[in-house]
Amino acid sequence: MTSRSQARLPLTHRLRRLRRSAAMRALVRETRLSPDMLMLPLFVCAGEGVRREVPSMPGVFNLSVDEAVRETAAARADGIRSVLLFGLPEQKDDIGSAAYDPEAPVQAAVRAIKRDVADVLVVTDVCLCEYTEHGHCGILIDGDIANDPSVDQLVKVAVSHAAAGADIVAPSDMMDGRVGAIRGALDERGFEQIAIMSYAAKYCSAFYGPFRDAAGSTPKFGDRRSHQMDPANAREALREVAQDIEEGADLVMVKPAVAYLDVIREVKDTFGYPTAAYHVSGEYAMLKAAARNGWIDESRAMMETLTSIRRAGADIVITYYARDAARLLA
Numbered sequence: 001m002t003s004r005s006q007a008r009l010p011l012t013h014r015l016r017r018l019r020r021s022a023a024m025r026a027l028v029r030e031t032r033l034s035p036d037m038l039m040l041p042l043f044v045c046a047g048e049g050v051r052r053e054v055p056s057m058p059g060v061f062n063l064s065v066d067e068a069v070r071e072t073a074a075a076r077a078d079g080i081r082s083v084l085l086f087g088l089p090e091q092k093d094d095i096g097s098a099a100y101d102p103e104a105p106v107q108a109a110v111r112a113i114k115r116d117v118a119d120v121l122v123v124t125d126v127c128l129c130e131y132t133e134h135g136h137c138g139i140l141i142d143g144d145i146a147n148d149p150s151v152d153q154l155v156k157v158a159v160s161h162a163a164a165g166a167d168i169v170a171p172s173d174m175m176d177g178r179v180g181a182i183r184g185a186l187d188e189r190g191f192e193q194i195a196i197m198s199y200a201a202k203y204c205s206a207f208y209g210p211f212r213d214a215a216g217s218t219p220k221f222g223d224r225r226s227h228q229m230d231p232a233n234a235r236e237a238l239r240e241v242a243q244d245i246e247e248g249a250d251l252v253m254v255k256p257a258v259a260y261l262d263v264i265r266e267v268k269d270t271f272g273y274p275t276a277a278y279h280v281s282g283e284y285a286m287l288k289a290a291a292r293n294g295w296i297d298e299s300r301a302m303m304e305t306l307t308s309i310r311r312a313g314a315d316i317v318i319t320y321y322a323r324d325a326a327r328l329l330a
C-alpha cells in the first residue's frame, strides 16, 4: 500500500499553522532587525560639496566633511544611530602620518558630526592602509609589516580620533597587541570613557575589493595574508577574540559577515560580548550587481541577508545598506 491516506499517522504538529498570516508570522518571529543595530560606514574626503559615487558600490559615496554631516543627519532621520568613518587623505607617506593629522578629513568630520547631529554615535576606523603610499596597514621594515612600530602609529591615530570626539575607536589593522596599547594610551590621556570596537576576527578576504576602490587602499605590492586571518580557520578566531577582550576591547567584530556566519555564532556563544559583524563591500556589491541585472529582488535579498547575520548572533550589523534597511523597517 503506497497510498498516503492509508499510511497516514495522526498529525499532532502542523507547523504550517503558525505561517498562515502576516500577523501570525510576526507573532512567532525569532529574529528581528531594528535600525538601532545598523551602523553606516562613510568615506570622508577633503573639499567641500563633494559627493562622488564609488563605481563598484552604487549608492556609496566619497563625501567631503559637509556632505558627511548631511548624510549622517539624513541617516539619523531614517533611524540610524551610528556611523563608522573612513578617511581619504590628501597626501600619503610611508608611515601614514596623515592618519593622525588633527585637520584630516576623519578628525574634521568627527568634530562636525558631533557638533551638528544630535544623538548619533561616531565610530572611527583605525588603520594605516588608506594613509600609506604602499597601501599596507603598518610600517614596512625590510618588506615586512613591523608589528610594534605599526602599533605605535595606530595608537597615535586612535588618540587623535578620541581627541576629535569619537565615541568608539575601531582598530581594523590586525596587528598583535594594538587593543591593549590603544586602551593604555586612551586611559593615560583621560579618554577612559571612549570604547574600543576591535576588528577581532578579520579575515583576509576577496570581498574587500570594492572598499579598496572607495578608500584608495589597495596595497601596491603583496597582500594582507601576514596579518589578516586565513579564511579556513574558525578556532583561531576565538583566540583572536579572547586576546582582544583580554586587552580591553568593549565590542568585538567578525568580518566579513555572510561568508563567516559560523564564526559569528561561535564568537557570540563563547564570549557573550557585544558582537558586530561587517557586511563588507564585496558582499554589498554582489547584491547590487545582481539586482541591477534584474536577477534578484534587491529589497528582499537585502533583508534576508541582514536577518541571517543577526540570526547568526550579531548584535550590531555594519552595512552600506543601513539606510535602505532602516527605511524598510520604518
Ligand code: PBG
Binding pocket: 125, 126, 127, 128, 129, 130, 172, 173, 207, 208, 209, 210, 211, 212, 217, 224, 279, 280, 281, 282
Ligand atoms: C582597513 C579596512 C578594510 C575594510 C575595513 N577596514 C579593508 C582591508 O582590510 O583591506 C573593508 C571593508 C569593506 O570591504 O567593506 N582599513
